[in-house]
Amino acid sequence: xxxxxxxxxxxxxxxxxxxxxxxxxxxxxxxxxxxxxxxxxxxxxxxxxxxxxxxxxxxxxxxxxxxxxxxxxxxxxxxxxxxxxxxxxxxxxxxxxxxxxxxxxxxxxxxxxxxxxxxxxxxxxxxxxxxxxxxxxxxxxxxxxxxxxxxxxxxxxxxxxxxxxxxxxxxxxxxxxxxxxxxxxxxxxxxxxxxxxxxxxxxxxxxxxxxxxxxxxxxxxxxxxxxxxxxxxxxxxxxxxxxxxxxxxxxxxxxxxxxxxxxxxxxxxxxxxxxxxxxxxxxxxxxxxxxxxxxxxxxxxxxxxxxxxxxxxxxxxxxxxxxxxxxxxxxxxxxx
Amino acid sequence: xxxxxxxxxxxxxxxxxxxxxxxxxxxxxxxxxxxxxxxxxxxxxxxxxxxxxxxxxxxxxxxxxxxxxxxxxxxxxxxxxxxxxxxxxxxxxxxxxxxxxxxxxxxxxxxxxxxxxxxxxxxxxxxxxxxxxxxxxxxxxxxxxxxxxxxxxxxxxxxxxxxxxxxxxxxxxxxxxxxxxxxxxxxxxxxxxxxxxxxxxxxxxxxxxxxxxxxxxxxxxxxxxxxxxxxxxxxxxxxxxxxxxxxxxxxxxxxxxxxxxxxxxxxxxxxxxxxxxxxxxxxxxxxxxxxxxxxxxxxxxxxxxxxxxxxxxxxxxxxxxxxxxxxxxxxxxxxx
Numbered sequence: 001x002x003x004x005x006x007x008x009x010x011x012x013x014x015x016x017x018x019x020x021x022x023x024x025x026x027x028x029x030x031x032x033x034x035x036x037x038x039x040x041x042x043x044x045x046x047x048x049x050x051x052x053x054x055x056x057x058x059x060x061x062x063x064x065x066x067x068x069x070x071x072x073x074x075x076x077x078x079x080x081x082x083x084x085x086x087x088x089x090x091x092x093x094x095x096x097x098x099x100x101x102x103x104x105x106x107x108x109x110x111x112x113x114x115x116x117x118x119x120x121x122x123x124x125x126x127x128x129x130x131x132x133x134x135x136x137x138x139x140x141x142x143x144x145x146x147x148x149x150x151x152x153x154x155x156x157x158x159x160x161x162x163x164x165x166x167x168x169x170x171x172x173x174x175x176x177x178x179x180x181x182x183x184x185x186x187x188x189x190x191x192x193x194x195x196x197x198x199x200x201x202x203x204x205x206x207x208x209x210x211x212x213x214x215x216x217x218x219x220x221x222x223x224x225x226x227x228x229x230x231x232x233x234x235x236x237x238x239x240x241x242x243x244x245x246x247x248x249x250x251x252x253x254x255x256x257x258x259x260x261x262x263x264x265x266x267x268x269x270x271x272x273x274x275x276x277x278x279x280x281x282x283x284x285x286x287x288x289x290x291x292x293x294x295x296x297x298x299x300x301x302x303x304x305x306x307x308x309x310x311x312x313x314x315x316x317x318x319x320x321x322x323x324x325x326x327x328x329x330x331x332x333x334x335x336x
Numbered sequence: 337x338x339x340x341x342x343x344x345x346x347x348x349x350x351x352x353x354x355x356x357x358x359x360x361x362x363x364x365x366x367x368x369x370x371x372x373x374x375x376x377x378x379x380x381x382x383x384x385x386x387x388x389x390x391x392x393x394x395x396x397x398x399x400x401x402x403x404x405x406x407x408x409x410x411x412x413x414x415x416x417x418x419x420x421x422x423x424x425x426x427x428x429x430x431x432x433x434x435x436x437x438x439x440x441x442x443x444x445x446x447x448x449x450x451x452x453x454x455x456x457x458x459x460x461x462x463x464x465x466x467x468x469x470x471x472x473x474x475x476x477x478x479x480x481x482x483x484x485x486x487x488x489x490x491x492x493x494x495x496x497x498x499x500x501x502x503x504x505x506x507x508x509x510x511x512x513x514x515x516x517x518x519x520x521x522x523x524x525x526x527x528x529x530x531x532x533x534x535x536x537x538x539x540x541x542x543x544x545x546x547x548x549x550x551x552x553x554x555x556x557x558x559x560x561x562x563x564x565x566x567x568x569x570x571x572x573x574x575x576x577x578x579x580x581x582x583x584x585x586x587x588x589x590x591x592x593x594x595x596x597x598x599x600x601x602x603x604x605x606x607x608x609x610x611x612x613x614x615x616x617x618x619x620x621x622x623x624x625x626x627x628x629x630x631x632x633x634x635x636x637x638x639x640x641x642x643x644x645x646x647x648x649x650x651x652x653x654x655x656x657x658x659x660x661x662x663x664x665x666x667x668x669x670x671x672x
Contacts, residue, residue, distance in 0.1 A: 011376055011590070040347055077415045077590055079454035082523075106518075113520040114450040116583075118415035118590040128486065129586065150464065151670075172586060182442075184449040185521020187418075191586040250465065250508060250527040254347070254413055254454040334487075 001053035003163065004198045004325075005035055005072045007122060012036055013072045017049055018198055019056045022325055025066040028052055035074050035199070039255040042146055042162060068325040073120040073195035074165055075144070075256060081117035081193065082247050083140070083169060083260035084110045086238040090265040090288060097291040110238050110246045113185050115169075115193065117258065123197045123325065126332040127170050127305070133189075134174030135305040135331055139220045139284035139313045141232045142167045142260040143240045144199060148253035157248060158212040158241030164205065166196035166218070167260055168313055168327050173287055173304060195258075196313070197325030205323070212239035214315070216323075218264045220284050221312040228282030230266035232315075263288070307333035337389035339499065340534045340661075341371055341408045343458060348372055349408045353385055354534055355392045358661055361402040364388055371410050371535070375591040378482055378498060404661045409456040409531035410501055411480070411592060417453035417529065418583050419476070419505060419596035420446045422574040426601040426624060433627040446574050446582045449521050451505070451529065453594065459533045459661065462668040463506050463641070469525075470510030471641040471667055475556045475620035475649045476503045477568045478596040479576045480535060484589035493584060494548040494577030500541065502532035502554070503596055504649055504663050509623055509640060531594075532649070533661030541659070548575035550651070552659075554600045556620050557648040564618030566602035568651075599624070643669035 002020060005013035006027075012034040016025040031048045032038035038045045055061035085091055091111065092102050121127070129135050144163040152160070175189035202209045208216045215233030219226070238246075243259050264284045274280025275289060283289050290300035305311070313327040338356060341349035342363075348370040352361040367384045368374035374381045391397035421427055427447065428438050457463070465471050480499040488496070511525035538545045544552045551569025555562070574582075579595050600620045610616025611625060619625050626636035641647070649663040 079413045079415060080452060082452070103518075105514075109518075111518055111520055112523050114452055114523060116416060116418070116450055116587060117453075118593050119588045133586070175586070178441075180519055182439075182445075182447055183516055183521070184447055185519070187448050187450060188582070188586045192588070246524070250469065250511070250524045251452060252455045252528070257454050 024063040068197040071197040074199040078117040080257035081115040084243040085262035087265040089267040133172040137311040138169040138263040154241035154245040157244035163199040212241040360399040404533040407533040410535040414453040416593035417451040420579040421598035423601040425603040469508040473647040474505040474599040490577035493580035499535040548577040
């Protein structure tokens with residue numbers, strides 16, 4: 001089934017069930033007013049929500065038009081947002097540009113950071129930031145979990161996955177070097193993320209959901225130009241079961257935790273990926289193409305996002321229909 | 337006023353107003369069922385909650401006995417927990433032990449990490465962990481904010497502070513070196529934290545709250561032995577206004593964000609602090625005494641926490657009365 005959150009009814013918005021084709025929706029206050037409330041009581045809510053979903057798809061229930069631009073992120077605020085780096089090609093590429101090796105352990109021990117989750121932006125909201133901060137997008141796949149006990153195995157963790165979403169994990173590249181040099185990881189360099197208008201249950205992905213990965217291209221446009229379409233099921237060193245289990249090693253996860261894949265990135269031959277113009281699958285962030293430019297040409301040529309630039313992130317099923325709706329964030333630069 | 341959350345009524349518990357002397361309390365469902373709900377609508381709730389508080393203190397309203405052991409952390413789960421390192425002595429001491437300098441920027445640019453906030457433990461709950469992970473406590477002061485706009489100044493940020501709490505920021509020292517070497521900061525090395533039974537408004541601290549710092553000793557006992565009593569108002573390079581403003585540089589903070597001071601640590605002469613036995617104010621974590629031992633004796637002598645070890649963290653007013661109630665966490669070691 002498909003779920004979304006409208007920007008009305010308070011800080012957590014209003015939960016709606018969305019039809020498979022993303023044209024109709026229906027609020028379900030008798031079941032759960034918010035997505036977090038549904039996740040808190042998933043065993044009670046799941047069947048009822050699914051019944052509404054089936055009725056919506058068959059037109060057997062009253063509904064309203066679904067407007068993606070009226071949506072907040074499915075969880076406008078969450079109790080956890082932790083982001084992995086499952087696509088090692090991204091890490092290899094970035095390190096190659098600065099002539100450093102990827103440690104062997106990175107292939108068995110996921111790299112992950114704790115993100116801020118108190119105040120996400122919506123899928124069509126503006127990214128407000130200073131251009132001098134080096135504004136970049138990162139297109140990723142994420143999951144939302146139920147409760148996960150401490151010490152859960154990857155198999156147990158995979159079974160606790162409730163929903164799948166896309167994310168634009170906005171990154172401020174200019175702030176990253178100094179911040180990482182301080183030794184405590186990202187902080188100011190990771191401002192508010194934007195999630196896809198719609199969150200879907202894994203079964204909604206059909207055969208594309210297997211081995212706890214999404215085997216579909218993640219399609220990224222920058223200012224209406226195709227920028228990337230790497231397959232999220234390819235070159236993922238870790239699946240979502242492994243990523244969630246990594247989080248659960250020393251603590252419980254509470255329902256509604258969002259765990260990300262890291263920037264999707266496919267290795268093409270020896271090129272660490274290749275741009276659309278060069279016949280490759282392209283990229284899911286500007287940093288990768290800039291890194292490739294640095295390796296090949298000595299310095300980056302593609303600029304970071306500027307005022308008015310727009311990134312679109314979407315994923316389509318085998319019939320070309322949008323699964324999650326479209327993330328579309330335009331930069332609104334702060335006055336310098 | 338003083339607020340607490342009882343472990344009943346769901347994942348977020350039940351908000352109670354607590355009398356100043358911590359003996360009586362009263363649920364306030366007509367005002368707010370949970371502390372997060374009160375923070376979400378603080379301008380509507382504050383006056384009403386304060387009226388209940390005054391009535392409780394004067395005995396003018398029905399109440400029930402307040403039992404600290406029935407409490408969860410005031411926010412059993414939060415949308416944000418970000419922890420600073422305001423006490424540079426802690427950083428200087430740790431670096432001294434490994435012969436590295438503290439970068440100059442650390443004195444002007446706060447070091448801060450994003451912590452997990454989806455599932456805190458309660459103030460009297462067990463710390464469940466593997467002894468081989470190097471179980472340590474960190475006694476700190478924290479604040480809970482209202483909404484803070486992006487780009488807020490330290491002065492604006494200080495005005496958005498709603499509540500003050502203590503925390504045991506449990507740390508797994510054995511996991512830290514490998515995790516920090518990966519470059520993305522703490523993750524598995526920071527399991528669930530425990531907060532004081534009671535959260536208090538800054539005015540409750542009287543003269544001890546000034547310059548957005550708490551000027552009182554933070555009293556730590558390890559297995560009934562006094563282990564530390566450094567003053568949280570001394571040697572704090574950053575106050576809470578500066579720490580909150582650091583968080584707000586590139587994003588908004590939503591109401592209910594918890595921001596921590598880092599381990600409280602006083603510099604005594606040239607000794608980077610000194611133990612209670614040596615006539616000093618002692619320490620707020622085991623790592624500091626182990627570091628001091630490493631500097632002075634070549635290797636640490638004090639072990640990390642073992643199964644059954646208990647840490648108590650508390651703060652007292654000028655008359656010796658507990659302000660926040662007592663954090664008391666005992667280690668329940670996982671079978672090795």
